[in-house]
Amino acid sequence: MKIKKIILFFFVFLIFSIVAIVFANDSGLSNRRILTEKRSIEAYENIIHSFAVSEQGIQYHEHFAGAYLNQHGTLVVLVSALDPHEFQAAILDFERLSGVENPNHILFREALYSFAYLSGLMEQLNDAFFGDFSDPDSIWYEVTGFSLRENQNMIAVEILNLDDSKIERFRNEASDSGAIVLENSRRSNTAESLHPGMMANTGSIGFRARMGDVYGFVTAGHNASTGRQVIRRHRIGTCVISITDSRLDGAFVRTDTGVGEISNKTHTGREISGINKNPIHGATVFQEGRSTGLTVGNILSTNATHHYTINNGQLTITRSNLVIADYISAMNDSGGIVYDIKGRVLGIHIAGPAHGGAGERIVEKATTIQNVLNVSVY
Numbered sequence: 001m002k003i004k005k006i007i008l009f010f011f012v013f014l015i016f017s018i019v020a021i022v023f024a025n026d027s028g029l030s031n032r033r034i035l036t037e038k039r040s041i042e043a044y045e046n047i048i049h050s051f052a053v054s055e056q057g058i059q060y061h062e063h064f065a066g067a068y069l070n071q072h073g074t075l076v077v078l079v080s081a082l083d084p085h086e087f088q089a090a091i092l093d094f095e096r097l098s099g100v101e102n103p104n105h106i107l108f109r110e111a112l113y114s115f116a117y118l119s120g121l122m123e124q125l126n127d128a129f130f131g132d133f134s135d136p137d138s139i140w141y142e143v144t145g146f147s148l149r150e151n152q153n154m155i156a157v158e159i160l161n162l163d164d165s166k167i168e169r170f171r172n173e174a175s176d177s178g179a180i181v182l183e184n185s186r187r188s189n190t191a192e193s194l195h196p197g198m199m200a201n202t203g204s205i206g207f208r209a210r211m212g213d214v215y216g217f218v219t220a221g222h223n224a225s226t227g228r229q230v231i232r233r234h235r236i237g238t239c240v241i242s243i244t245d246s247r248l249d250g251a252f253v254r255t256d257t258g259v260g261e262i263s264n265k266t267h268t269g270r271e272i273s274g275i276n277k278n279p280i281h282g283a284t285v286f287q288e289g290r291s292t293g294l295t296v297g298n299i300l301s302t303n304a305t306h307h308y309t310i311n312n313g314q315l316t317i318t319r320s321n322l323v324i325a326d327y328i329s330a331m332n333d334s335g336g337i338v339y340d341i342k343g344r345v346l347g348i349h350i351a352g353p354a355h356g357g358a359g360e361r362i363v364e365k366a367t368t369i370q371n372v373l374n375v376s377v378y
Contacts, residue, residue: 211254222249
């Protein structure tokens, strides 16, 4: 029995020792990685801070093509130069500007495009995108995003269902720069059936609507910003217009091509058709949102004026011609659809007690949303 205890003790001690060694080695590797990254960041910031700054922004070194940290945390500086002599001279400049005692800790790689060129190209793309992303006839309507990838010295533009015709259109209509690489959008194969009441950004999908020939959905104005993408588990569209003031708390989101039309069946399966233009006190209403799902209440007022706060109390909105009801809601239900017992859209949920308890809920009327945003429920 005593021998068994000794063997067991020895076995436990051996396992503990092995684990301790493993953790010690991992800790050592982690510490080396941290020290390397700290040194690299210091060198990078010294280089960046050495560049002149004007009203136009940072004036990058003519041979600076970008920088990044590799998998070991080591700083890699990209250098654009026409010949080996320029390349070596630029390396000496960057080693001096880095201010580190041992510049051998910095890696230098040749690159084709200067960072000044890539940054300017990003500005051009941004101007074009925000000007035309809501135009169905523009190639920008098909673009779901673009990013400057410093480690690859290029700009990647993602286009929905990319094919030869869209490549040609982008090169003709947007830019034929060799620094731009066109990629199939990561949104291409992620289409899903979207319904009123589902999650969108930090709020909820309201009801489907169209703005002329542009199709999408309505949500709360404080749930989406003009020109910004709208996310579910991935991007589902772009906000064309958002208003959050005394006129309205509403926004219209154009859904991406890969998403298609929003269903007129709610998240819980209720068919929606038409608008309730004449709400009546005491009528039953239903609310569907990402936090509480389906809840039921009654209309308490068809014409109310209220103060309410958004953005964690940082902004106070004063709105009139609101509907007040007593259904249950909670934080992140904002923008969710509110409809009547006949399945007609009353509006969208705007505000209520954040804790989800009893109290008055504020509804932005569908009729107001249509008039102010110039959209149509269909």
